[in-house]
Amino acid sequence: MTSLFLTYTYDWSVIPASIAFFERGIQITLKISLLSVAFSLVLGLVVALVRMVPGPIGLVGFAYIQVFRALSLYVYILFIYFGLAAALGIRLDPIEAGVVALTLLNSAYMAEIYRAAIQAIDPGQREAARSLGLGGIGTFATVVFPQAWRIALPSLVNQFTDIIKDSSIVALIGAPDLMYQTIERVSFYQRPFEFYTTVAGIYLVMVVIVAQLASRLERRLQRHLA
Amino acid sequence: MIYLAYQFDWRVVTDRWQMFLAGAWVDLWVAMIGFSLACGLGLVNALLRTSGVRIFTVPAFLYVQVMRGVPLYVMLVWIYFGIADITGILFTSYQAIIIALALTGSGYTTEIFRAGLAAIDRGQMEAARSMGLSRVRTYGHVVFPQAFRIVVPPLGNTFVGLLKGATIMSVIAVPDMVFLANELNVTLFTPFEVFAAVGAILVVMVLFFSAVVYVLERRLRIA
Numbered sequence: 523m524t525s526l527f528l529t530y531t532y533d534w535s536v537i538p539a540s541i542a543f544f545e546r547g548i549q550i551t552l553k554i555s556l557l558s559v560a561f562s563l564v565l566g567l568v569v570a571l572v573r574m575v576p577g578p579i580g581l582v583g584f585a586y587i588q589v590f591r592a593l594s595l596y597v598y599i600l601f602i603y604f605g606l607a608a609a610l611g612i613r614l615d616p617i618e619a620g621v622v623a624l625t626l627l628n629s630a631y632m633a634e635i636y637r638a639a640i641q642a643i644d645p646g647q648r649e650a651a652r653s654l655g656l657g658g659i660g661t662f663a664t665v666v667f668p669q670a671w672r673i674a675l676p677s678l679v680n681q682f683t684d685i686i687k688d689s690s691i692v693a694l695i696g697a698p699d700l701m702y703q704t705i706e707r708v709s710f711y712q713r714p715f716e717f718y719t720t721v722a723g724i725y726l727v728m729v730v731i732v733a734q735l736a737s738r739l740e741r742r743l744q745r746h747l748a
Numbered sequence: 749m750i751y752l753a754y755q756f757d758w759r760v761v762t763d764r765w766q767m768f769l770a771g772a773w774v775d776l777w778v779a780m781i782g783f784s785l786a787c788g789l790g791l792v793n794a795l796l797r798t799s800g801v802r803i804f805t806v807p808a809f810l811y812v813q814v815m816r817g818v819p820l821y822v823m824l825v826w827i828y829f830g831i832a833d834i835t836g837i838l839f840t841s842y843q844a845i846i847i848a849l850a851l852t853g854s855g856y857t858t859e860i861f862r863a864g865l866a867a868i869d870r871g872q873m874e875a876a877r878s879m880g881l882s883r884v885r886t887y888g889h890v891v892f893p894q895a896f897r898i899v900v901p902p903l904g905n906t907f908v909g910l911l912k913g914a915t916i917m918s919v920i921a922v923p924d925m926v927f928l929a930n931e932l933n934v935t936l937f938t939p940f941e942v943f944a945a946v947g948a949i950l951v952v953m954v955l956f957f958s959a960v961v962y963v964l965e966r967r968l969r970i971a
Contacts, residue, residue: 530834592954593947594912597926601943604933609754609940687819694919701821714829722826726817733817 536711537720540703544724547703551728554617554699555686558624562685563678565625566632573637583633590630595688598623603695620692620699624685631681639674640666676740683729683736690725700724760938761945764928771925772949778842778922779914782849783907789850790857797862808858815855820913824848828920845917849910856906864899865891897968904961908954915950925949 573583603619606612614622643666651661693702704721708714761768797808818826828844831837839847868891876886918927929942 529836532834588955588958589951592912592951592958594915594950596915597943597947597950600926600929600939601947604939605943606940608937609756611754683817687817690819690821691916693821701819705825708829713833714825715831715834718822718826718830722814722818722822725819725822726814729817730813 530715532716533713534716536707536713536716540707540711540717543703543707544700544720547698547700548724548728550617550698550702551686551689551700554620554624554689554692554697555682557621558628558685558689559682561621561625562628562632562681565629567636569629569633570636570640573633574640587630587633590626591634593627595623595627595691596694598627599691599695616692616695616697619695620689620697623692624688627688628681628685631684632678635674635677635681636670639670639677642673643669672743675743676736679732679736679739683732686728686732687725754940756941757938758941760932760936761941764932767928768925768945768949771923771928772953774922774924775911775914775917775926775950776953778845778917778924779849779907779911782846782914783853783910785846785850786853786857786906786910787903789854791861793854793858794861794865797858798865812855812858815851815858818852820848820852821916821919823852824916824920827851841917841920841922844920845914845922849914852913853906853910856909857903860899860902860906861895863902864895867898868894900968901961901965904957904964908957908961911954911957912950915946 569583569586571583573580573587575583599619602623603614603616607614647665647669648661651665652658656664689699690701692699693705696702700721704717708717711717793808793811796804797812799805824845827847828839828841832839872890872894873886876890877883881889915924915926917924918930921927925946929946932942933939
């Protein structure tokens, strides 16, 4: 605290020297994020369908959404990676634990997105399909879902940005993702400012790219709907 | 059958329930202060963003993008380690998590306030101005009271998000409930019980505040 601002000499050369580590980290981060998105897209739809069943089965879906949305990813990961491993003998490696945690959390969010989209479809569509002789499953698969999918897709892609950001937490259990690689380099070079600024920039770029994709998708899908 | 070796011992949690609640309280008040600051920052930034003056609107827009695009964990270590290193400002770990929550949250609150202000019909503003109210009074008596109804539900959701995010604070050694659970796990090796307890407390807190938001939403809708 002797002199503010003046004594620090920046050394940005450590960043290009660490490119290989960033690349490896980005690969793992994307792998974890993409797997989690794929799994939670499927699981989220199942949960949404369960949620919309009238009666006690629907309540199970409701409870799933409420509870699984309420936990933070860090608590999820600690519970899955340490708690379940010790008590039930479910031994996942850090990447698997991260994917499971991200999938459980985001499937609950995605279930609500699906539900809103499915409910936005005019009931007349369903009635018309049923009266034309399509079964319940046929109606859903060929009439309701293709329309609901278009409504849901932009929000689902936006959820992907949250997954990318949240995935940084898997570094805490030792999955070698972007954040983990950065922390390693920080302790090697003792340059927290340069590294954390860079990694913030990398996450920002990834998120902005995905968000752009979402808004482009939204415009395109609306053009077809109109 | 290796898992049979694990002996469940819930007394680790039940004997220390006051400690868990004290830890949960740390999460809660830190999230509350972070959220309050995020609201202040967000409101100012929303006014800048809607000011129509380019030297304000462009930085305000970029601010939102950056705050929403950087993970909270990265933000936290950037403040706690990075900023400390270049400026010599040694934030306490409490200050660091509160600042990180305030900055991340302000990206979201800015957009909420902007949408709330934009939803108020321009005619309201024009009518108040033409009746002789100053710009400040127009905002204070006409625009804000109406925008308030619109912004409360999404702000409540932002608070819930920050409360969940606040649980990351134990990585810089703030003694919250997750920190306590980690300590107990290391010393007593009871990961299932302690992390289940922390999860349960978090679910209860989040569901409570979600219910409050839900009730507020219904109350405020009757305009």
